[in-house]
Amino acid sequence: MSQPRQRTIIRVFRNYSHSLGPHEVEFLEEVIDRHAIPDEYVEASIDVIAKQYNLQEDAGTKVSIDILKRVYSALQNSGEGGPQDDEAYLDPDDYLFFVNAFDMPLWNWSDERGTFDKSSQPLSTFSSAESRVMATRNRLNIIRQTISRNEHFTPSTVPSRDRQHLITVKSTKQLLGRAGQRFLLFGMLSHTKEGKLCLEDQDGIVELDFSQMDEPSDGLFTEGAFALVEGDYTEDSTFLVYGMGHPPSETRETSRSIYGHVDFLGKGATTPLEDAQYAMRIREDFGAINFFFLSDVWLDHPDCMKGLSRIFDNCIESNFIPKVMVLCGNFTSRGIAQGNSRDIQKYQTGFDALADLISSYPLITQTTHFVLVPGPLDLAMNSILPRRPLLSSFTARLRAKIPRLQLASNPCRIKFFGQEIVVLREDMMARMLRNLVGVKPAVRTEELKQFSILDQSHLAPFSNDIQPVISDYDHALRLFPLPTAVVIADKYESYRLTYTGCHVFNPGRFVGRSFEFASYSPANKESEAWYVLAAYLTGIDNADGYMLGHSVLEPDTD
Template sequence: MSELTDSTSKPSSLPGFETPDRPPHKSKSNTAAGKTSSILPVLLPPSILRPVAFRTFTRKHNLTISSSALQTLAVFVGKNCGSGWREEGLAERVLDEVAKSWRKSGGGVIVEEGKGASLKAILQVLEGSMGGGRIMPGKVNLDEKATSTGNPDNVDSSCNNIQLNPNSTSSLEDNEEDGFHLSLDIRSWIKVIDAFDLPCLTYNADKKYFQSTNSKPSLMPPPLHKAAFMRDRYALVHQRLLRNESFQESLGSSNNSSLGRSSSSLAGHRPTPIANLLGRSGTSHLILGVLFVSPAGDLSLADLTGSVAIDLTHARSIPEDGAWFAPGMIVLVDGIYEDEEDAIGSTLGGNNGVGGAIGGRFVAVSICGPPCERREASLGATNRQNHGDMSSTGGFGWVDFLGVGSERAKGPRMRSMQSKCLQSVQSSTGLSRRPKVVIMSEVCLSNLTTVDALRKIFSLYNDQPFVERPFVFILIGNFVQQPIMNGGGRAGSIEYKEYFDTLATVLSDFQSLLRHSTFIFVPGDNDPWASTFSAGAASTIPRRPIPELFTSRVKRAFAMANSETETTHSVHPAGEAIWTSNPSRLSIFGPVHDIAIFRDDISGRLRRSAVSTRANADESWSATGENIKHTANDMNPNTQDDSFGLPTNQAGKPASTAHAAARKLVKTILDQGTMSPFPLSQRPVLWDHTFSLQLYPLPTAFILADAETAPFCITYEGCHVMNPGRLIPDDEFTLTRWIEYDIVKNRGKVKEERYQ
């Protein structure tokens, strides 16, 4: 009895059993943290873990996990949680902690290695904090290894704890205490994004979201990428079409409703793949495809399943004379398929590379461009709560298209910051500031009168009060009339540098503008170095900025102007000159203001290559804007005609005619969702950089600098499109024109001034 009743136990209340009333104390080695029970690793397939990962990452934390990241997590959970990953709920707890750590470390919406935070670093930290398949409380501490250094949304990690109410500014003040310096000057929130610095995103049609490309973009990619960029563009337009309400059949629609539809109505019907036309001769179909000219010289229509010859003799455009249709464009065609014994057309060759031809032809009855989608719908911002937060349903609001932060992560905070910046100016000066951007195109420095025109424009704004002065000046090429170094030798480059030296002399006379404004320079086709090889013809896009060899004197003028204010206390950032690519993007307050800039004489290329239909076979300048039908994807009816700004165009035709031509150009480009909807033979494009040309989602504003079209300012589906035209119009030696753009109102106005 004495042997049983030692110091570690007490007699039971039942002496007959002589058992202790509690278990003996465990040895010290058995109570050590993480040594309670050994974990036997298991082989966990990613497909088995996928439902748990979906509930944790997607439903709970609004994250998307890639297949490679799921494989990494499956190995980690199988190794550290063992067989109890499902029954004891160990996997869900681990994945929840991984998702929280990913958000805390500034990771993006897609969980994958190399995007945002380091997943391997997070798992390494968690593995050292686990015991018995469980995370020990108080031991998870992410260090700098788990923090991303290259993610543009790093600052967004602090937004998880910041109020997203645009009417509240307390969150911004709290963020300042965390070490973030929030300037109240609008120019501190400007970012010019080079076309070669944009995130390389492609739309995955199977997973229905955007993802980063695995390979780094190259100037000499493999031939496979030539076919891939057109396929990706088609998939992006196709998903946009299926999201449109006009092409979604209602639950109560009849199966036979398509048999009696009008040939001019394209609503409520899904497109038919071209391969499905075989054996259905005499039936009516709606096709979404790419127009192209076959090697035999026939006009054909192609999609991802095949191609078919198309007859546009009886086709009517919708709206009538409201858009251009040229080879290389994606169009919606409604018509009848006619089968023939021998195929008309041929296999789609290397220029497009999508499928083969089928026999017969498709007789088109109506043709139109794919419907455009508003920016709010693309980003899922159509539904807002009363307090201003964004809806969490639909759209691609979590995708960072520009590398400045996504709409849902930074949009509300940046809108609050914009309001705070405008209020600070009003409280200090008593005047409400309307931030303005001055846009000038075809600034031909080789023309002697251009210098006088620039001096006149700069003097007008230099004399204005600070709150009314533009904070951005955009100067767009061509900066010379003839291509540089077209004849070879050094004379061309030396002469070109002298033109910018003259510009630096003019800018030096306006020190106030140099100190408090940002100047952005966008090249044209005649500027170096692309014009050296193209001789002024259409060069490859996107193209690099003007080399620093020619811009040193202009940069020196800004440096000297800012050096004079170094000794004085100023809260405003220094003025600067930025030389960017063509095309490029201007971001103001992150994703709030996205301004696309593109220099190209696109209207002339459209007139040369457009196909003829019944509606535009007898096209003449007598058509007016009132003849354009206002369909669901037509121009905004609230567009003001006086925003066009000109009584007559350069050819002396009525303003209504020029306005109709401008509306036709704008609708064509924005419906296509790309800045260059042409074959590579007409407009060469770098295959791996076509993502910089896409207009999806629509930017808030689009500067389409076309010297062959009269200046205009038109809003279409919420996107404000502006064309400054020529700085000095033809046959006008004392008149200069430019555009003044208000970013808050998202409206531009054509300005003109006489000079001596």
Template sequence: MDGPNVPVGGRTAPLFRTAQKPLESNPIPSSSPAFSTPIHPIRAPKPPEPPKPSILPILLPPATLRPLAFRTFTKKHNLTLTSSALQLIATFIGKHCGSRWREEGLAEKVLDEAAKQWKNNGGGVIVPGEGEELKNILRIIEGSMSGGKVLQNGGLSRQSSFAFGAGDGDGVASEARPDGLRREESFGMSALGVDDDEETDGTKDPRRWLRVVGAFEQPRLTYNVNQKHFEVVGAAPSLLPDPSHKTHLFRHRYNLIHQRLLRNESFQTSSVASARTSALQRTSSTIATQQQAYKLTPIANLLGRTGSSHLLLGLLAISPTGMLTLNDLTGSITLDIQLARPVPEDGVWFTPGMIVLVDGMYEEEGTAAGPGLDGNRGVGGTVGGKFIAYSVGGPPCERRDVTLGVIGEGKDGSLKAGGGFGWVDFLGVGSERAAGSAMRKLEKSVLRGASESSAEGRGRIVILGEVELDNARTLQAIKKILAIYAAEPADQTPMVVVFMGNLVRYAVMTGGGSGGSIEYKEYFDSLASALSDYPTMLQNTTFVFVPGDNDPWPSAFSAGAATALPRSSVPELFTSRIKRAFATANAEADKANGKKTDGEAIWSTNPTRLTMFGPAQEVVFFRDDISGRLRRNAVRFRPLEEEAAPNPDVQPSEDASRDSNAMDPDQAPNDSMDVDEAVETAESHIPAPKAKEPTNSAGSVDLHIARKLVKTILDQGYLSPFPLSDRPVLWDHAGALQLYPLPTALVLMDPEAPSFAVTYEGCHVMNPGSLTPQGRRGVAQWMEYDARTRRGKTREARY
């Protein structure tokens, strides 16, 4: 009989069901249960976890954190925090460091670690707070904090550091950089798949680290005056842009030179000297005070200051009334140069379209508004009266290492960073701060190894100028030059051969002697046949073609006149036969030796840039009849012999450019024109000729013209300092004509100027001249640039 507690079906009700013991982890029973031995052995209790230090979050105002952030980011790491970034960091520190952020130095450690990670990830000098880059860095720091302190376990910096050969990880390593380039696009050993500590046979070839950057490929940057930094232009470029882009072209040029000028020592005031000037004057009247720095006066500020002396910086221009004027961002004024002297005397050209320094006196006309565009007197219009110029000079040039903030190299080859634009990637090959140190180390190793077995070495660039293919003698000269280099061992042949236009003597398809498109293609077919005779060169060398004004298609519309800069490359319609010659040579080498070769032909733009080892070396190639255009448009000054006795008190602008405009005396002489000795500094006098050579010698005159041309272009920092009516420029691509920072070398192919190789402010400037010079039959002339010594020399051969 079933009891009352037995439910139907033989199942116990949940209320009366006995509790089951949990499954024992130790199945072995106690050996003596009678003596109360526990079933399980007694385990030692776990030590109590230390209590986590409590953090009392606070609301930290950004203004309170600003002084500490300025000392850490700006003074220590050369970075600038925006207001949004400061707000983001202040909120983070107030939440995770609490009220102890100041007393225990917790905030300073967070700021220092955030700045280090920002620089390690290739961030720009401006730290914004709108994007995800800074937020990701703060998330990484948050995961490594305990009690408001950043744990220095060595792993924090490695989570997002920019390391060559490292792949993309979590965090900011794969985020977009402020300069518009992603980390994987930066030029470095990681981008090329090469480890920093090991070298393969491919990495020992200097051509492995070579890159040709066309004018339409480099990043479009603009200088932000408020933030004092370069920014990437977000809008897409156009051949028919808005008219405001034309104004921006000149505004950008002015802002670049203005900021470059203000960073010059001659325009900087010493705070120590100014603080003690009054004390020195009271102590002794005989003590010489410190020389006052030069100050620039905006043109609009001349109003009401008649009879006073000023130093102006502005753009030379011709007004609609035919008067020479000086313009800046505030206004314009008529310029009187009857008493003016150029600085240096006969050492530079000044043409409308150039930005110059003018020292003189303002003279106001009380009755007339003065000639101008609209007759207005004040900001935005033409200032009444005229400015009597005493001296006119170019803005002092700035060396490349100063612009990039490189103040020297350490014992390990690493670069010491200073003030400048080292974090800006001007060409899309990596910035100086991010990749410069490792690339310079690699450059020394590769170029030294490539030159050990030969006096010349692999790191050479052969430059052929004015390669007129419709001239029968040109092909003979090319064959002679290629035969010279093809006779060398394959691993010692030059890494680059550059053919610079004009590639024909007359404009194509304009009724000239060079014919039309069919004849133009036949010229390249003949060149391809000549190149095929030297397969060693095609297999181991990069050939670069830089067009001129006579090459298609722009010459079809300009009829031989100046085309718009920068100009595009030669169309692929004419290049097929030459590309086929390179493909055939590489295929034959692969079949015969079993080793892949990668010789190639690159059809680039004018101008074009060639970079070696990332930001370590930059060579600019530009084809233009620039010396003739400078002579035709130059402003003429009063001859020196007609001038009265000079007054030394009216030429203060000489010292402003004296220390920054001397050419480097570091190049050994090669011949009468390939020299680089010290020239006269930027003083207002006629340069004295050398004692060993007569004044009218051809070598002295050619050298003087070369130095005059080089100083004119590099001081402007621009390849086409002319009005747009004389030399058209594509407004949205004018940045490709900038020489800022100065390149390592500049090739100015000008057939009207003598062949030369001179160095000015660390920039080596060369003109190879025409391949077949006039009046010298049977002579081939070209330039050879050595990347190891960073110097070029003129070579000749008879054919």
């Protein structure tokens, strides 16, 4: 057996955090020879075996030859393991899933195994002290293991002069008795009972002194966020800070190469190789598929239905019908007073009118998946994150008339082949600006778009008193591995950026003089800004104002 094949076998299992001994490698070599697998299919075939090995309950980090033989026997009986027909027809609806926050399985980080373990305990909406501690510990461990793989913190296996410049992260317990020395710490920003800002990790807490720091790195820092802090430990047991930054992000591809076998969404895990094959098929066969995202769809606004109608008219005329249309709240322009039957009836009437409008376009009704995500002012069973879907009593006519309706939680996720799109409707920017850690004299406009949530691997990087979260479902707000796209439906101005391979955008508000929204193309993993203004439906590029190449309605001369 050639050395390249052996290296391929070892590399594939290493992607799943497993190590092979010589007997296991020899067995897999015999399997390859027995089935005369060509070189170009070796990696795919071994990947199938490694993936099935991970699904075994008794599988350990060190691969067992007995379990490996059992997996191989099961694959033989099921007929799996051979090369797939890449040209077989794929129905995109078969690979489109909508995942509510309350349906996602909980995976806890295990220090002992160095990977994620699926929780078998039933989850509750009533947070306990233990679940709050576990949620925070999971956040810390997820970011910490990402830091440990970053090139600036991981020593090379090959001796070099770069090793002497390696950055080492210390714990707060290593500060004791070492006053006057410089350290790099990693922990969560919080406040003591006396109101002093401090850094807290798994071993302790230390008060921070920002008097000598000019300015932190890019991004926004809030209480509850995790940060890397560099400075000197002083004689009075405080940490004199000279620099502070967000932890480094890790690309989705890197994380998936290690934890591709973990089914974080509960919809079936795919391997990085399968994701790459799906991405190619999307570009080649489904380049015309688009998703629409609208936020603040005020159903009680007199022009809202007119704006939606113009979108539907243009979709029919230009044959540009979206595969998915996500409508985010608030679905009312003002909060509903408790017990105000008139406002509640008006709220109900808005959803009924929406059902009638959509059903008046039969082609769109039968083709497009409609997803409704509640906003902060909408009526749902709970008011903290994650929020349950809209109350079913308000959506009876929608459910009767729209066959492809999804009443989603906030946040929710869309899985399309190997892509993952996270949708959050929350006024996140205002909350961040209200709770900035007081270390920066002024916030530049461009920094507002440097969203810190990707570095934090979490949609709500705040302490629980700033943003309450149901701790048993805190995992539904994780951003690890990084999604393909994150939609932050916010009152803040619309924007779009790609950071560490993740496309982040705010579709704008579907209110005002110009009704803004956005389209997302899975083929190129980018979004475009749109608006409805007067009698036109046009696509615009926020960067230079030129119109995009989609059809435009003729002006209304009536």
